[in-house]
Every structure is written in C-alpha cells, then in structure tokens.
Amino acid sequence: MGKFVRVxxxxxxxxxxxxxxxxxxxxxxGLTSNLVADEVDPLCHPLGPANKVVxxxxxxxxxxxxxxxxxxxxxxxxxxxxxxxxxxGTPFSQKLARLGIKALVFEGLPADPKKRYLLELTAGGERLxxxxxxxxxxxxxxxxxxxRKYPGQAYAGVGPAGETGLSxxxxxxxxxxxxxxxxxxxxxxxxxxxxxxIKAIVVDDSGGxxxxxxxxxxxxxxxxxxxxxxxxxxxxxxxxxxxxxxxAVLINLLNEVGGLPTRNxxxxxxxxxxxxxxxxxAATIKKRGGKGLTGHRCHTGCPIGCSNVxxxxxxxxxxxxxxxxxxxxxxxxxxxxxxxxxxxMIRMCNDYGIDTIETGVTLxxxxxxxxxxxxxxxxxxxxxxxxxxxxxxxxxxxxxxAFTGRAFGVLRVPTVKGQGMPAYEPRSVKxxxxxxxxxPMGADHTAGYTIASEITGVGGKxxxxxxxxxxxxxxxxxxxxAFIDASGYCLFIAFAIIDIPSGFVGVVETxxxxxxxxxxxxxxxxxxxxxLRTEIAFNRKAxxxxxxxxxxxxxxxxxxxxxxxVFDISDKDLDExxxx
Amino acid sequence: xxxxxxxxxxxxxxxxNEATGRFVSVTLSLYASLGRFAPGPGQPxxxxxxxxxxxxxLLQAFRVPLEEVKLVFVNHRATVLERVLAEGDRVGAxxxxxxx
Numbered sequence: 285m286g287k288f289v290r291v292x293x294x295x296x297x298x299x300x301x302x303x304x305x306x307x308x309x310x311x312x313x314g315l316t317s318n319l320v321a322d323e324v325d326p327l328c329h330p331l332g333p334a335n336k337v338v339x340x341x342x343x344x345x346x347x348x349x350x351x352x353x354x355x356x357x358x359x360x361x362x363x364x365x366x367x368x369x370x371x372x373g374t375p376f377s378q379k380l381a382r383l384g385i386k387a388l389v390f391e392g393l394p395a396d397p398k399k400r401y402l403l404e405l406t407a408g409g410e411r412l413x414x415x416x417x418x419x420x421x422x423x424x425x426x427x428x429x430x431x432r433k434y435p436g437q438a439y440a441g442v443g444p445a446g447e448t449g450l451s452x453x454x455x456x457x458x459x460x461x462x463x464x465x466x467x468x469x470x471x472x473x474x475x476x477x478x479x480x481x482i483k484a485i486v487v488d489d490s491g492g493x494x495x496x497x498x499x500x501x502x503x504x505x506x507x508x509x510x511x512x513x514x515x516x517x518x519x520x521x522x523x524x525x526x527x528x529x530x531x532a533v534l535i536n537l538l539n540e541v542g543g544l545p546t547r548n549x550x551x552x553x554x555x556x557x558x559x560x561x562x563x564x565x566a567a568t569i570k571k572r573g574g575k576g577l578t579g580h581r582c583h584t585g586c587p588i589g590c591s592n593v594x595x596x597x598x599x600x601x602x603x604x605x606x607x608x609x610x611x612x613x614x615x616x617x618x619x620x621x622x623x624x625x626x627x628x629m630i631r632m633c634n635d636y637g638i639d640t641i642e643t644g645v646t647l648x649x650x651x652x653x654x655x656x657x658x659x660x661x662x663x664x665x666x667x668x669x670x671x672x673x674x675x676x677x678x679x680x681x682x683x684x685x686a687f688t689g690r691a692f693g694v695l696r697v698p699t700v701k702g703q704g705m706p707a708y709e710p711r712s713v714k715x716x717x718x719x720x721x722x723x724p725m726g727a728d729h730t731a732g733y734t735i736a737s738e739i740t741g742v743g744g745k746x747x748x749x750x751x752x753x754x755x756x757x758x759x760x761x762x763x764x765x766a767f768i769d770a771s772g773y774c775l776f777i778a779f780a781i782i783d784i785p786s787g788f789v790g791v792v793e794t795x796x797x798x799x800x801x802x803x804x805x806x807x808x809x810x811x812x813x814x815x816l817r818t819e820i821a822f823n824r825k826a827x828x829x830x831x832x833x834x835x836x837x838x839x840x841x842x843x844x845x846x847x848x849x850v851f852d853i854s855d856k857d858l859d860e861x862x863x864x
Numbered sequence: 865x866x867x868x869x870x871x872x873x874x875x876x877x878x879x880x881n882e883a884t885g886r887f888v889s890v891t892l893s894l895y896a897s898l899g900r901f902a903p904g905p906g907q908p909x910x911x912x913x914x915x916x917x918x919x920x921x922l923l924q925a926f927r928v929p930l931e932e933v934k935l936v937f938v939n940h941r942a943t944v945l946e947r948v949l950a951e952g953d954r955v956g957a958x959x960x961x962x963x964x
Contacts, residue, residue: 518934519960519961524960525959525961529896532963533961533962534962534964536893536896536956537895537958537961540956541937541940542940552940553940590963608964609964733964736962740935740960741934741960748942776962776963776964846939
C-alpha cells in the first residue's frame with residue numbers, strides 16, 4: 285500500500301517504488317528523518333547532489349481525522365548543518381496522501397543549474413516538465429500562474445530566495461484559496477529544493493486511491509474522540525482563543541510573563557505589545573472588514589481555524605497570515621508596533637519564499653548592528669527588500685541571523701545550531717529554552733512546546749522561571765511531539781489532548797485504524813524516542829557534539845528584564861535531556 | 865512599567881471588610897474574551913482599590929465570571945485569585961489561551 289516517488293534531478297527521471305517494509309509504519313517526520321538518515325551522507329554539502337529533499341504526509345493525513353493536513357519536509361539543513369524536518373498545514377498534504385504517495389524524494393542536481401522544473405503528480409503518473417518561465421518569479425505570481433494552469437490542484441514551490449540558495453528559504457504550500465502562505469519555513473529547505481532546480485510541484489488527486497483504512501471502525505472511533513476533545517477545549521473549540529484571535533493571542537500573554545523577546549532579545553517585555561496583540565489584530569480585521577478574516581482554515585477538516593487574512597485599511601487583502609511567530613519576529617523583536625508594517629513584511633516573506641521567524645530574528649541582529657533603528661518599520665521593510673533584490677546585503681541577511689551576526693560582529697545573536705530562536709525568551713521561560721538548546725532541529729519551539737505547561741497551564745502548571753524539573757518537561761514534550769509530527773496531526777491538537785486524555789487515545793486509535801497496528805500510549809513514547817535517536821545520530825555524524833546543545837553565551841551572562849534572570853540550566857542537565 | 869492614564873480610577877471596597885480608608889493603586893488588563901468586561905479596549909485600566917482587596921474580588925467588581933478566568937498574573941508572575949493586591953501591582957487576566 286502506498287508508494288515512494290523518487291525524482292532524480294541528475295537524470296531528470298522519475299521512478300516509483302513500493303514502500304519498503306522498513307518504512308511501512310512511518311509517516312511525516314518519522315519518514316522524512318529516517319529516509320534522510322538512511323540515504324543522505326551527513327557530511328554532504330546541503331546544497332549539493334548528495335542531499336535529498338523528502339516530502340511526507342503524516343500517517344492519518346488525507347483521512348477524515350480532524351486537523352490532520354500536515355506535511356513534513358526533510359533534508360540536511362543548510363542553516364544548521366544538521367538534520368531538519370519542518371511541517372506545514374496545507375491541502376497539498378491531503379492530496380499527496382490521497383494519491384497514495386507516502387514519500388516524495390528529490391535527489392541529485394540538474395546538469396544545467398539555470399534550468400527550472402515543475403513536477404506534475406496525478407493518478408495517471410508523474411511528469412517532470414521544464415518551467416523556465418517561472419525562473420526568478422515571486423511566489424504570488426508563481427501560485428497565480430499555477431492556479432490558472434492547474435485549477436483545483438494543490439501546489440508547492442520555492443521563491444527566488446530558494447533558487448538562489450539562501451539559508452532562510454522555505455518550501456511554500458497553498459492554502460484553501462491558493463495563497464502562497466503555508467510554509468515548511470525553517471532551516472532553509474527551500475534552498476535545497478530550489479538548487480535542485482525544482483520551482484514547483486502540482487498535485488491532482490482526482491482518481492487517486494485515497495488513504496485506505498485497515499481498521500475502519502477503530503479509526504472512526506478514534507477520530508470521534510479527537511474531534512470531541514478539540515470541540516470541548518477552551519483553546520481549540522469554535523469561538524475559542526485560537527479561532528477568535530489566532531495564535532497572536534500569545535503576544536499579550538508572553539508579555540505578561542516577561543517572556544516576549546524584545547529588540548533582539550534584550551528585554552522580555554515590549555511596551556508596544558498591545559498594538560500588535562491578537563486582540564488588536566482581530567479588532568482591526570473586524571473594523572476594516574472587506575477581505576479581512578479571522579478563524580481562517582489552512583486546510584479542509586480543521587475545526588480549529590487559527591489562521592487569518594489581514595486587510596489593508598481599504599479592506600483589500602494585505603497578508604495571510606499574521607500569526608504569533610511572524611507577528612513577534614517582525615514586530616516586538618524589531619521593536620516594531622505597527623501591524624501594517626508587520627503584515628507587509630509577512631507578505632514579502634511569503635512572496636520571496638523566506639521564513640518569517642528567521643527573517644525577524646535576522647532583522648533584530650541587523651538592528652543591533654546599526655543597519656536600522658529598533659522600531660523603524662519602514663527601514664525594516666527596505667532591509668527585507670534587499671533579500672528580494674538579491675543584493676550583497678540581501679545575501680548576508682538571507683543567510684540568517686547567525687551569518688548576519690558574524691558579518692557585522694554582533695555579540696547578541698539568539699541562535700542555537702545556527703537557527704534563530706522563536707518567540708519565547710529562554711531566560712524567562714526555561715523549559716522552552718531547554719527545548720531550543722537541545723532539539724536536533726536547532727532553536728525550534730514546536731520541537732517540545734513546554735509553553736503549554738509553563739505559561740498556558742495546559743497539562744498542569746510549572747513555574748517558567750524555575751530551572752527545576754525542566755529537563756524532564758522538555759524531554760517529554762520533545763518525545764510526544766516527534767510522534768505527533770509523524771502522525772500528521774497539527775501540533776495544536778496537543779492543547780486539547782493533553783487536558784482531555786481520551787483525545788490522545790483517539791489520536792493513537794486513528795493511527796491504528798490506518799496502519800492496522802495495535803499501538804498503545806507506550807508506543808507513542810517508543811516511536812517518539814526512536815525518531816529523536818535517529819535525528820541525533822545523524823547530527824553526531826554531521827559533526828555535532830554536546831557543545832552544540834548549548835545556549836548562546838550572552839543568555840548565561842546578561843540579566844534579562846523584567847525578572848533579572850539568566851539561563852541557568854546546567855550543561856550537565858542539558859546533556860541529560862535526550863539521553864535515552 | 866507605565867501607568868495607564870486613559871481610564872478614570874475606580875474605588876473598590878473589599879467585600880465584608882471594615883472600611884479602612886486606605887487605598888492602593890493597581891492596573892488591570894483583561895485579555896482575549898475577558899476584554900468584553902473592560903470599559904475601554906486595549907489600555908490597562910488604572911484602578912484604586914481598598915487595602916486588602918484580592919485579585920478575584922477585583923475581577924468580580926468588573927463582573928468577570930471567575931469560571932472564565934484561567935490565568936492570572938501580578939507583576940509578570942503567575943498567581944492566584946486569592947492574592948491580596950499591593951500598591952503598584954500590574955494585574956493581567958486571561959481565559960484559556962494558547963498558540964504557537
């Protein structure tokens with residue numbers, strides 16, 4: 285059941301193969317990380333012929349399980365130099381799964397680096413065609429062209445930044461209205477794909493086999509449990525926090541706890557937080573009306589609907605979506621309190637094909653270096669334009685925060701393993717700091733979202749400022765997350781299923797329903813640990829050691845307002861986090 | 865921490881307490897769906913409360929149903945509804961929220 289599609293860019297041949305038994309029970313991150321670990325030389329150049337890009341829908345993706353339209357993209361990362369998985373919610377994942385494609389693998393390098401290619405995936409077969417017309421085009425134009433030429437299909441692509449090979453380039457997917465807005469953004473995967481000459485992928489699932497259910501009744505029962513948990517929980521229910529305000533509801537919350545990184549991680553409180561908060565965002569969308577929308581869904585079958593469409597003052601569409609990480613990165617982290625400036629930068633990032641988090645963290649470092657004043661939104665927009673124009677300055681910025689920090693001699697560079705930190709200050713919220721520091725992905729909040737417990741009180745409360753018990757907390761979240769990333773469910777189901785245990789049982793049952801397995805909660809831990817072990821082993825072979833599982837030095841030394849705290853988890857404790 | 869100035873201070877008395885005639889100044893922010901109980905949007909409200917008033921009593925004075933309140937903070941630290949307010953406290957209250 286199911287197949288792998290392999291695209292060899294060196295020969296321009298596409299082959300399909302039955303899924304080998306070894307990979308039969310894997311999906312999403314479990315599949316991308318195992319294929320990368322098995323087939324990619326950890327010492328290879330990330331942009332060279334030996335690297336591979338793997339796309340994999342999750343185990344239950346393409347079924348009726350709620351909020352399960354995730355796709356994982358994996359490769360050796362040009363940003364971190366280690367293994368990378370970055371996932372997104374998009375109809376692309378569902379259509380790929382319904383075509384029976386468990387994994388789509390791009391290998392090799394084209395003989396002519398100037399050529400661009402488009403891959404068509406249909407029930408009738410796979411076809412690699414030249415797409416020279418799309419070379420250098422932004423993703424707004426690219427997706428508009430794809431939507432005309434391939435109506436009703438799903439799309440993936442890279443922007444000019446990916447074609448250039450910039451380390452902050454992401455892989456972009458369409459939302460339900462074909463916007464280029466859903467990103468596997470982190471770690472420069474767009475650069476790996478772009479340099480293989482792939483500009484776009486289109487998927488038509490009509491006539492496809494769908495996702496067969498080995499145990500339909502078990503699946504249905506599980507899906508019902510997940511849906512009930514999502515419908516009941518205050519965070520995920522219709523009219524709940526995510527649906528009403530989007531993820532940016534966290535701006536005020538993190539500011540309240542002194543954990544909103546501000547002006548390049550120099551404070552945990554931002555005086556302009558109220559102006560860029562989820563509450564203000566929702567009120568602005570409502571007031572301006574027009575194309576503005578809260579409760580927007582990134583894929584069919586998601587009852588949460590955390591996305592949005594941000595309108596211009598005249599009601600025309602400006603950007604989708606203004607979510608917490610982007611809002612923070614291009615807002616508070618740059619001292620910018622103007623939602624219109626933030627929306628414009630999000631639009632530009634989506635068009636150029638770059639990660640909003642890495643872009644915002646890089647801008648923070650650039651501002652620290654004096655390239656713009658903190659708070660100067662217009663100048664920040666000009667700096668992002670440099671990336672789009674591919675100027676020498678743009679190429680420095682486009683390679684991320686760590687690269688930019690070196691280029692300008694900046695001392696305060698908030699990165700781990702070369703990847704910019706997301707929107708949580710490790711000195712104020714120490715468990716998430718442990719995740720940033722120890723995740724094989726580099727600084728990544730989604731890798732082990734201890735915020736649920738430390739800040740939002742999901743699954744019990746822990747003191748964010750205390751270093752106590754954060755090793756176990758981060759470990760448990762990292763292990764469970766690796767499983768969820770393999771399942772195809774959106775991580776946001778975690779808020780509901782941690783508090784409502786029957787929901788978690790439902791998640792496992794839906795996987796069993798698809799795969800024919802008899803997994804229990806113990807298997808969640810086993811599978812999560814296996815994925816992490818595989819990723820860590822790859823990183824070790826790529827040259828990583830315990831010295832890479834460390835915070836930026838300034839976070840141990842500089843006391844952060846408002847709590848005057850430093851990151852005080854010991855090296856010994858950090859070494860224990862993923863030692864299982 | 866800046867003191868809000870937009871809203872007129874209110875004077876609230878702790879329930880069941882003898883009037884002491886002594887008051888402390890605090891600010892209150894009601895977030896997400898609790899914002900509907902705030903007289904004005906956005907800005908933290910400056911409030912004068914009688915000594916001894918608890919955070920829960922402050923919220924009730926604004927007709928906030930306590931069962932809707934999931935997270936409360938004073939001066940950037942999580943706390944409980946029974947907390948007695950002190951001069952200069954910065955208070956924030958949230959319904960269940962999360963994101964990422």
